[in-house]
Amino acid sequence: MKQATETKPFEKQAQRRPDVIAIRKTCDAAGTGLSHYVLMDKQAKR
Amino acid sequence: MTAHPLLEGDLARGSFLPLQPFDIDHPTYVAVIQPDTAFWGLTRKDKLAETLAGGALLDAWREKGETFAREMEMLRFHLKPSAVYFNPTERCNLNCAYCYIPEEMRRRGEQMDEAATLDALERLHSYFRGHMPEERLPQVIFHGAEPLLARDAIFPAIEKFGDRFRFGVQTNATLLDQEAVSFLTARGVGIGLSLDGPFAEVADRTRKRWSGNGVFDQVVRAIEMLDGYPGYNVICTMTKENLPHLTEMVEFLHARRVPACMLNVTRCTLAGARTVRGEDDDVSKAYLAALERTHELYRETGRKLVVANFANILIAILAPTARRLMCDISPCGGGRSFFALAPNGDLFPCSEFIGLPAFNGGNMFRQPVEEILESPPFRLVTGRKVEAVAGCDTCLIRHFCGSPCPAEAHEMNGGMEQKGAFCHFYEEQVRYALRLIADGRHEDFLWEGWDDGTEVICAVGAT
DSSP, X not given: OOOOOOOOOGGGGGSOOOSEEXXXXXXXXXXXXXXXXXXXXXXXXX | OOOOGGGGTHHHHTOSOOOEEEOOOOSSEEEEEEGGGTEXXXXXXXXHHXXXXXXXXXXHHHHHHHHHHHHHHXXXXXXXXXXXXXXXXXXXXXXXXXXSSOHHHHHHOOBOOHHHHHHHHHHHHHHHHTTSOTTSOOEEEEOSSXXXXXXXXXXXXXXXXXXXXXXXXXXXXXXXXXXXXXXXXXXXXXXXXXXXXXXXXXXXXXXXXXXXXXXXXXXXXXXXXXXXXXXXXXXXXXXXXXXXXXXXXXXXXXXTTXXXXXXXXXXXXXXXXXXXXXXXXXXXXXXXXXXXXXXXXXXXXXXXXXXXXXXXXXXXXXXXXXXXXXXXXXXXXXTTTEEEEOTTSEEESSGGGTTOGGGOOEETTTSOHHHHHTSHHHHHHHTOOGGGSTTTTTOTTHHHHXXXXXXXXXXXXXXXXXXXXXXXXXXXHHHHHHXXXXXXXXXXXXXXXXXXXXXXXXXXXXX
8 A cells, every 4th residue: 555645636626516426447356455454555665 | 156147137138226325424415326236326316316217327337237247246256365364373462352362372372483484485375376477476464463472483484585475564563673673664564553542541451461561652662663664554443442532543643644544343253352342333433533533634734644444445435346455345355365374374264263163274284275265164254245144135335345244243143144243334434435425535535546557437427
């Protein structure tokens, strides 16, 4: 999991929302984890 | 295996009402869901009748419904393991109230030495390479009990197998000294810590040594040592002891720049855990308040504290196949996308089953992993489908929740066909997630790049 520290453009969210909304994205399924550990998207050496 | 009905023609025949309304407690929007395909949409309440009769959502589902069905079929029934929860020891230096490892094992259990650890990793590597592509590394998470009690075994293993696995360690932090932090962070090992409260008085109620002394100070010291390392996180288990302080907990973690956390429900597999579990309603209220607080903190500072278990629910809605955690899908990931290894080589579908001998699938040092994955104990878990769980079979959000957890259902409620402990909590999570999408706030709860590698297959009114 990459971690983010960027600020988002909040003002965009104040715009009127559409009458109908649907979002679906897809990718190759690779889910691997259980809730006893937070899976990370990539290694992060320091 | 029987094909999904949508793949056999029901979609084309139009023999059932595809979209069903689901109230999300939003002032303007209501959700409509096609549960088998986990397809959903949001419509203004005054447009609900026309949305159900036709229009963009129904068109999208008619066009893509078979694709969605295939996607769910792949996710639910055709994954192969890519991770192992590697328990190098049964022993623990703590006696936490809700642990799923039985007390006798934690006091005097088995522990691997270096040779056994290396042998196990060689065997696991051979197994994973049999079906995983070269460019994708399998994951090994050293777990427990307390894995750093076996530090002399697992550190050489990380050193030797660092290019063949992605490693993680879930630890209570009491043995995480500066030398260990330097070793693990230099090798990019994921580090999970456990902490149940923002101050000792609360945190030490559930997480303490055998002597009864708490470990809050040691965990905070570890958080300070890990400051700036992006590959660490903190797990907070929500119990009746810390629910009133959950919002303070996320403030505490955010102030210490913890990059991600989980706010997990108490898994009620063993009786001890049930003594500290919060009531469903209380957990839901405290949890949603804490999530809202993380959003306020993000707006105030521009810095996120990602609550990873909630982020996973959001992802399950937005991009079902992109989910990382596999507890909230049915069948769950236990025994099919990951499994757990005990110190003597026995394999269980998930760490949650390690204290339950009936779920021992076989021994990795004596049998091929492939054979163990097909054993009756594993099949009992991998065969638990939400469609066969009473009350979940007709639930519209059954593929956003997955009816967790099989260990809990079996031990607490008497069978795999039963629900787990927190039905209402999961329902409220999904409602909240859909409200965030309705308000256009959902990305604020996800980490940047969560959808790298995904493509949009449906977008109606979405920005």
